[in-house]
Amino acid sequence: MSTSTPLGINSASVIAAPAGKYPPGDLAIWLFIYAELLAFGVFFLSYAFARSKNVELFNQSQLLLNRESGAINALVLITSSYFVVRAVAAIKEGHSKVCANWLGAGIGLGMVFVVIKLFEFSAKFSQGISLSTNTFYMFYLSLTMFHFMHVILGMVILAAVMLKARRGGYTPENHTGVETGASYWHMVDLLWIILFPLVYVIR
Amino acid sequence: MNAIPHKPHFVRPCTRIWLALIFLTAVTYSIGDAGLGGTPVMLAVLAITFAKTQMIAAYFMGLRKAGLLWRAIMGVYLATVATMIAVAYLIAIK
Numbered sequence: 001m002s003t004s005t006p007l008g009i010n011s012a013s014v015i016a017a018p019a020g021k022y023p024p025g026d027l028a029i030w031l032f033i034y035a036e037l038l039a040f041g042v043f044f045l046s047y048a049f050a051r052s053k054n055v056e057l058f059n060q061s062q063l064l065l066n067r068e069s070g071a072i073n074a075l076v077l078i079t080s081s082y083f084v085v086r087a088v089a090a091i092k093e094g095h096s097k098v099c100a101n102w103l104g105a106g107i108g109l110g111m112v113f114v115v116i117k118l119f120e121f122s123a124k125f126s127q128g129i130s131l132s133t134n135t136f137y138m139f140y141l142s143l144t145m146f147h148f149m150h151v152i153l154g155m156v157i158l159a160a161v162m163l164k165a166r167r168g169g170y171t172p173e174n175h176t177g178v179e180t181g182a183s184y185w186h187m188v189d190l191l192w193i194i195l196f197p198l199v200y201v202i203r
Numbered sequence: 204m205n206a207i208p209h210k211p212h213f214v215r216p217c218t219r220i221w222l223a224l225i226f227l228t229a230v231t232y233s234i235g236d237a238g239l240g241g242t243p244v245m246l247a248v249l250a251i252t253f254a255k256t257q258m259i260a261a262y263f264m265g266l267r268k269a270g271l272l273w274r275a276i277m278g279v280y281l282a283t284v285a286t287m288i289a290v291a292y293l294i295a296i297k
Contacts, residue, residue, distance in 0.1 A: 023269035034276060041284050048291035055295045059240075071232035075225060082221040085263050089217070179265070186263045190256050196228075197252050198288065201235035202245050 024088070025180035033187045036150070040191050043146070044198060047139045054135055059203050061136035069120050070200040073113050074192055077151075080109035081189040084158070084182045087165075091175040096168045099178065103162035106185065110155040117148055140199055147191055154188045157181045220262045227251050245292050253285045 023030055051058040087102035124141070131138050161181040164170065170178055231251055234244060260277045261267040267274070 021268065021270040021273075023273050024265040030273070034280075037277075037280055041280060044284055045287050045291065048288045049294075052291045052295035067232065067235050071228065071235075074228045074232075078221065078224045078228060081259065081263050082217065082224075085217045085221075089215070183264055186259055189263070190259045193224075193228075193255050193259065194252060194284065197231050197235075197248050201231055202248050202288075202292065203240040 023183065025183040026176055029180045029183055033183060036187060037191075040146075040194075043143055044194060047143065047198065050135055050139065057134060058136045061134060061140075062200070062203060065140070065200055066120055066123070067200050069116050070196050073116050074196045076109050076113045076116070077189045077192050080106045080113070081186050083109065084185050088175070088178055088182050091165065091170050091178050092172050094172045096165050096170060099170065100162050100165040103158055103165060103178075103181075107155050107158050107162065110151060110158070110185075113151055114148070114155075117144065117151075121145075143195060143199065147188070147195060150188050150191070154181075154185045157184055217262060220258050224255055224258060227255050242293065242296060246289060249285050249289055253281060256281045 083102050083106035087099045087106065090096075090099040090102055121141075121144075124137075129137050129141075131141050158181050161177055164177060231248055234248055257278075260281065261274075264277075266277055
């Protein structure tokens with residue numbers, strides 16, 4: 001029987017998951033992902049509750065952020081994540097080189113994110129803004145820098161996977177490495193999807 | 204090396220999800236750009252964010268095919284973060 005989701009995706013092609021089936025990639029990366037999500041979750045809620053004691057300061061400081069660069073970076077990471085989904089699909093279909101190319105495109109967009117973020121940090125530092133400027137900027141800089149480091153690590157992981165894929169190191173039957181790198185990269189994307197509205201938009 | 208046969212898609216499900224994510228990000232940005240604030244706007248932005256993170260988790264991270272426990276951990280995490288952020292903002296209004 002075929003059902004359709006609100007997005008019009010036919011679920012007939014989705015294989016029902018047996019109970020306890022592991023998500024794609026190495027089990028260890030998922031334990032790592034959930035630990036990372038927990039750390040960021042505490043960080044997000046610390047920001048939200050710190051704001052509740054200092055609403056005016058947070059609202060005024062937020063207006064000085066470059067919302068455009070935050071939004072562009074959200075689009076960049078979402079698209080990069082999509083390219084990595086295509087890389088996983090390609091290796092499942094047995095196309096190693098295509099997989100490597102999609103990964104290369106994903107890493108390229110990761111670099112775009114890094115460059116935009118560096119410009120943003122540079123603009124803030126040149127205005128004399130630092131971690132000790134006020135509570136908002138302490139959170140803004142530490143949250144975005146913590147996330148920035150995860151982007152760098154994600155790009156290193158994807159680069160290692162891409163090089164192996166280019167050498168034909170993965171097959172449709174054995175491509176756990178591609179899924180492991182992809183899962184980590186999607187987590188980096190997911191975190192920015194929360195961080196962007198939280199720090200740049202909601203007031 | 205055997206390629207796994209698959210049903211060809213004119214538009215792959217992941218492409219639909221990507222387009223939906225792009226659209227919802229544009230909506231979020233527009234809300235910020237218009238300078239909108241207040242409880243309904245905050246709740247709407249959080250609802251959009253929750254929907255986006257669920258899409259990433261289910262379709263990009265592949266959790267929709269994983270076991271209940273793995274899906275539940277992510278679902279509870281995302282719902283808790285969104286709810287607690289809403290609570291923190293509502294406390295600030297009162």
